[in-house]
Structure formats: structure tokens, C-alpha cells
Amino acid sequence: MIDWIKQLPGNVIDFIGPEIIIATAKVVLVFGVLLVTTLLVIWFERRVIADMQARVGPNRWGPFGLFQTLADGIKLFFKEDFRPAAADRWTFVIAPVMAMVPAFLAFAVVPLGDHVVIAGHRVDLVMSDLNIGILYFLAVGSLGVYGVVLAGWASGSKYPLIGSIRSTAQMISYEIALGLSLVPIALVAGSLSTVDIVAAQAGTYDNIVLFGRDLNFLEGIIPHWFIVQQWPAFLIFLVAGIAETNRAPFDLPEAETELVAGYHTEYSGIRFAMFFLGEYVHVVAISAMAATLFFGGWHGWNPAFPAAIDWLRWIVPIFWFTIKTVAFVYLFVWLRATLPRLRYDRLMWVGWKRLIPGALVWIVVTAVLNSDPEEVPTSARLWVMAVVFAILLAWVWRGDPRLTALEPWRKKEVTRGTA
Amino acid sequence: MEAAWQEGLFFVFATVITVSAIGVVTARNVIHAALFLVATLIGAACIYILMFAEFVAWAQVLVYVGAIVVLMLFGLMLTRAPIGKYGEYDNDQKGLAAIVAAAVFGVTAWVLIDSFEGVELPTDRVAATTSKDVGEAIFSSYVLPFELVSVLLLAALVGAVVIARRDERVTSRTIDAARREKAREEDV
Numbered sequence: 130m131i132d133w134i135k136q137l138p139g140n141v142i143d144f145i146g147p148e149i150i151i152a153t154a155k156v157v158l159v160f161g162v163l164l165v166t167t168l169l170v171i172w173f174e175r176r177v178i179a180d181m182q183a184r185v186g187p188n189r190w191g192p193f194g195l196f197q198t199l200a201d202g203i204k205l206f207f208k209e210d211f212r213p214a215a216a217d218r219w220t221f222v223i224a225p226v227m228a229m230v231p232a233f234l235a236f237a238v239v240p241l242g243d244h245v246v247i248a249g250h251r252v253d254l255v256m257s258d259l260n261i262g263i264l265y266f267l268a269v270g271s272l273g274v275y276g277v278v279l280a281g282w283a284s285g286s287k288y289p290l291i292g293s294i295r296s297t298a299q300m301i302s303y304e305i306a307l308g309l310s311l312v313p314i315a316l317v318a319g320s321l322s323t324v325d326i327v328a329a330q331a332g333t334y335d336n337i338v339l340f341g342r343d344l345n346f347l348e349g350i351i352p353h354w355f356i357v358q359q360w361p362a363f364l365i366f367l368v369a370g371i372a373e374t375n376r377a378p379f380d381l382p383e384a385e386t387e388l389v390a391g392y393h394t395e396y397s398g399i400r401f402a403m404f405f406l407g408e409y410v411h412v413v414a415i416s417a418m419a420a421t422l423f424f425g426g427w428h429g430w431n432p433a434f435p436a437a438i439d440w441l442r443w444i445v446p447i448f449w450f451t452i453k454t455v456a457f458v459y460l461f462v463w464l465r466a467t468l469p470r471l472r473y474d475r476l477m478w479v480g481w482k483r484l485i486p487g488a489l490v491w492i493v494v495t496a497v498l499n500s501d502p503e504e505v506p507t508s509a510r511l512w513v514m515a516v517v518f519a520i521l522l523a524w525v526w527r528g529d530p531r532l533t534a535l536e537p538w539r540k541k542e543v544t545r546g547t548a
Numbered sequence: 549m550e551a552a553w554q555e556g557l558f559f560v561f562a563t564v565i566t567v568s569a570i571g572v573v574t575a576r577n578v579i580h581a582a583l584f585l586v587a588t589l590i591g592a593a594c595i596y597i598l599m600f601a602e603f604v605a606w607a608q609v610l611v612y613v614g615a616i617v618v619l620m621l622f623g624l625m626l627t628r629a630p631i632g633k634y635g636e637y638d639n640d641q642k643g644l645a646a647i648v649a650a651a652v653f654g655v656t657a658w659v660l661i662d663s664f665e666g667v668e669l670p671t672d673r674v675a676a677t678t679s680k681d682v683g684e685a686i687f688s689s690y691v692l693p694f695e696l697v698s699v700l701l702l703a704a705l706v707g708a709v710v711i712a713r714r715d716e717r718v719t720s721r722t723i724d725a726a727r728r729e730k731a732r733e734e735d736v
Contacts, residue, residue, distance in 0.1 A: 220579065260678045261603050268606045271614025275586070278621050282579060290625065297622045301615065321679050 208398035215285030225403035228276025262323035284395035292391030309488035327426030416457030565591035
């Protein structure tokens with residue numbers, strides 16, 4: 130009997146299987162860490178914006194006001210669960226959940242570090258290495274729209290509905306640009322898996338030749354991150370990513386001067402907190418993805434460890450990954466404190482007439498530059514580049530809607546409008 | 549062990565799909581019907597994952613759940629989403645729709661049984677199809693159907709734009725008419 134109890138842990142592990150235990154532990158751990166991170170990010174945003182506006186920010190609860198968000202969360206938990214009379218009962222309940230869950234799910238494919246060995250089992254520090262990691266990220270991201278759409282409709286009131294229609298149009302427009310901006314990355318890395326993409330960014334650039342000159346002194350200094358060769362894709366990813374999170378300068382869905390609070394006007398208490406939580410997890414998710422896909426993921430300077438603490442080596446990649454993610458979160462906060470909100474037609478114009486064509490052109494350029502010179506002759510490459518540049522010029526010349534209003538063919542419409 | 553798990557989960561997802569598919573046609577509210585459709589599509593994606601077809605599963609979520617149903621919801625909200633009270637959506641073409649649905653079901657079931665009867669589905673992670681396999685299949689054996697579908701979708705897209713913009717087309721005749729009307733107003 131006593132032997133049986135002593136062997137119980139081993140028996141349980143054998144019965145359930147180490148894979149399932151490891152997977153469960155990863156899910157629980159990442160979920161917990163994300164919740165705490167979100168609390169810290171909300172505090173971080175309030176402190177940073179306060180600092181930028183020469184205020185103090187929350188500083189009462191805990192050291193540096195760290196527990197402020199926790200206090201707010203507890204307060205929201207105990208508020209009355211209010212539902213408007215005209216609301217659609219079940220949809221109203223489901224909507225906040227639909228806003229929050231996809232944001233958490235996106236983390237399943239983010240590689241947080243290299244790997245650790247626990248009791249002889251190699252544990253990769255990524256929840257799941259799907260061979261279609263990027264596709265998964267986009268698919269899960271596209272589910273986030275439901276929270277906004279359903280919240281707006283289910284509230285049974287006009288401001289949420291207008292906010293949600295705006296938001297849906299914005300999110301489905303920018304989703305296309307977001308997806309297209311990741312295609313060049315898949316082309317360069319030769320894989321859709323986030324783990325492979327991070328592995329492809331190891332090391333540094335060697336043999337740097339710029340305009341026929343050999344830049345030897347840069348050898349081994351510039352890390353082999355995709356941002357170096359894929360910066361246009363990164364810019365598109367960043368703009369589309371900010372639009373996907375519905376944050377400033379793309380926060381039209383909740384423009385308070387026009388829509389009270391947009392799609393979550395009728396929400397209060399814990400349901401409102403879920404929207405809030407979803408937004409911040411989404412910010413962290415986009416930041417983590419930007420770090421993973423363009424800034425080398427967990428790669429970074431790896432110092433030599435003394436033999437005694439060599440087993441702590443796994444902390445270094447996690448450290449670099451965290452630093453990069455926090456830098457992007459800071460950028461999100463900075464943008465919110467700096468930029469004014471876009472006008473709605475300008476928002477659509479940027480999405481459809483700049484980001485999407487730009488991403489398509491960049492996909493062609495990347496494909497041409499990375500094709501095998503043996504298979505594709507140089508003349509063919511030059512032709513493709515020439516066509517791409519012609520498209521690019523025509524596109525820039527078409528220009529701004531403020532300028533095109535002066536073009537002759539536009540005048541007819543103006544005449545018709547006033548007639 | 550693996551196969552038993554797969555079979556058990558298959559019945560769970562199949563039940564979810566069937567119940568929500570019935571919900572799609574019996575829901576009294578269009579938005580609820582669309583949400584049942586989402587449940588149906590996600591259930592189908594889960595079955596794809598059970599068969600280790602991860603690419604198809606997530607492409608299904610991205611395209612159908614994330615784009616098509618969202619567009620349907622968007623269209624409904626722009627036009628006739630009932631806020632508060634529920635409308636009546638029955639019409640006299642019910643019987644005809646039922647016949648068409650039965651016919652589609654019959655043909656699909658017959659095709660599936662005819663081509664996959666007796667085929668053992670993979671129960672093993674090793675047999676999983678990767679995105680590479682899917683890509684090679686699409687751009688070698690199935691390149692013609694793939695391109696045909698692309699052209700068809702493009703035609704549908706252009707057609708939609710033409711229909712949507714028909715009234716707003718600016719021709720010299722409409723401009724002249726507008727000018728004449730303005731001149732008449734000024735005369736009066």
C-alpha cells in the first residue's frame with residue numbers, strides 16, 4: 130500500500146503520458162503569465178502616457194502603483210451585471226468572450242524561447258509548433274471581429290451598432306493587408322511555421338555587398354533578422370497590426386466624440402473588463418508576433434555562462450524575447466499618446482489604396498529577388514522589376530484623394546454633385 | 549488508443565455540426581442563424597484537425613468563419629438586422645428550398661461514398677499533410693481547377709462591382725440632363 134502511494138506520481142505520469150502533462154502545463158503557464166502581463170501592460174500604458182503628458186499616473190496601490198489594475202479589476206468584478214432591456218440576451222453574453230478568447234489563442238504559436246530539458250524530456254518553449262503557424266495566427270486574428278460585431282448588434286442601441294459597423298469594415302480591410310504582409314516572410318524563410326521562421330533568423334549577415342562595394346567591417350555585426358531585408362513588409366504589418374487592435378490612431382470604433390464609446394457603450398462591469406482585457410492581450414500578441422517574425426524572435430546576444438549556472442541558459446532567449454515585445458508595447462503606447470485619430474475615408478484609403486497594393490508589389494519584388502538565378506535569367510528579373518516600378522509610379526501618381534479632387538475626370542462628378 | 553480517441557471526438561464534433569446546422573435553418577433571427585453557421589463551420593474545421601489536415605482546417609477558419617460569415621453579418625447589419633424585435637423570415641419558397649437541399653445532400657453523399665468507400669483515414673501524426681504537400685498538390689495535379697475557381701471568383705467580383713455601381717455611372721448624357729435641369733431651375 131505504502132509502496133503504491135510512493136509510486137503514485139510516476140504511475141500518474143505514465144498513465145496520462147508526459148506529452149499531455151507538458152502540454153497542459155504550457156497552456157496553464159502561458160495563460161497565467163499573459164493575464165499578469167496584461168495587468169502590467171495596462172499599468173505601463175497609464176504610467177507612460179502620464180509621463181508623456183507631464184502627469185504622475187497611478188502611484189498609490191503597491192510599489193509605483195503596480196496593483197492599480199488589480200484594484201480596478203476587482204472593482205469591475207463586483208459591479209452590477211447590467212443588461213439593457215433591448216439587448217439580445219445570449220449574443221450579449223457571448224460577445225465579450227469572443228473578443229477575448231482569440232487574442233489569447235494567438236499565443237499558441239509564439240516561440241517564447243529555445244528549449245529546456247526537464248527530467249530528461251526536451252520541452253520546446255512554444256505551445257505548439259504548427260507547420261502552418263502564420264496561417265493559424267491570421268485565422269485566429271480574424272475571429273476577433275466577432276466580439277465587436279456581436280457586441281454592437283446585441284446591445285440593441287444605435288451607437289454600438291454604428292461603432293461595430295465601422296469596426297468591422299476596418300478590421301476586414303486591414304486583415305487583408307496583414308495577411309499579405311506576412312507572405313514575403315514565408316517566402317524568405319521557406320516555411321509557415323513560426324519556429325522555422327525564428328530559426329531562419331539565427332546568426333548574422335556575412336558578405337555584405339552594397340552597390341558593388343564590399344562592406345567587410347559590418348560583417349558579423351548586423352543580425353540576420355528579417356527586418357533588414359523585409360522592412361517594407363514590416364511597415365505594412367505594423368500599420369495593419371495597429372488597425373487590427375482598434376487602437377489609436379485607428380480607434381474609430383470607439384471614437385468617444387462621435388459614438389459615446391462605440392461597440393461597448395452598453396457594457397459594464399466584468400463584461401466591459403473582458404473587452405478591455407482582450408484589447409491589451411491583442412496588443413501584446415501583435416507585439417510578440419512583430420518580434421518573432423521581423424526581429425529574430427528569441428535570438429540575441431548569448432553570453433558565456435559559468436559551468437555552475439549553465440542550466441540557467443534557457444533564461445537568456447526568454448529575456449531577449451521579452452525585451453523586444455516590451456519595446457513594441459511601448460511603441461503602441463507612444464503612438465496612442467502622439468497621433469490623432471484618422472478620418473474614416475482616409476482610414477479606408479490607406480488600407481485599400483496604399484497598404485494592399487504596396488503589399489502585393491512587395492510580394493512580387495521579394496519573389497523575384499529570392500528566385501534561383503540558375504532557373505530565372507537576369508533579363509526576366511529585370512523585366513519583372515521594371516513592370517513593378519511602372520506600377521509603383523502609376524500608383525504614387527494616382528495619389529492622395531485631396532489631390533485627385535482637382536483632376537479633370539473628377540470635376541464631372543463635382544458638377545453632377547452640385548447640379 | 550489514438551483511433552479510439554479520434555472516433556469518440558468525431559462523434560462529438562459531428563453532433564455539434566448537426567445540431568448547429570439544424571439551428572441555422574430553424575433560428576427565428578438571422579443573426580442567430582449566422583452564428584449557428586459559425587458553429588457548423590468550426591465543427592467541420594475540428595474534424596479536419598482530427599484527420600491531421602491542419603492547413604485545410606485553419607484555411608476554413610480564416611476564409612469561412614473569419615471572412616465570409618463576417619461579411620454576411622456586416623451586410624445584415626447594414627441592411628436589415630432587427631434590433632430588439634425579431635422579424636418573420638418565412639416565405640413560400642420553403643418547399644422548393646427543401647427539395648434543392650435534399651438533392652445537394654444526396655449528390656454530395658453519393659460522391660463522397662463513391663470515392664472514399666473503404667479508405668482508411670490516417671490515425672498517425674506521421675501521415676499528416678503539411679502545407680508543402682497541399683501546395684504541391686494544388687499547383688501540380690489540381691492547377692486547372694484552381695485557376696478556374698480563381699477566374700470565376702474574379703468574374704463574380706467584377707460583376708458585383710458593376711451591379712453595385714450601375715446607378716452612379718457618370719455619362720455625358722446624365723451630365724447634360726443635370727445641366728439642363730439646373731438651367732430650367734434658374735429660369736424659373
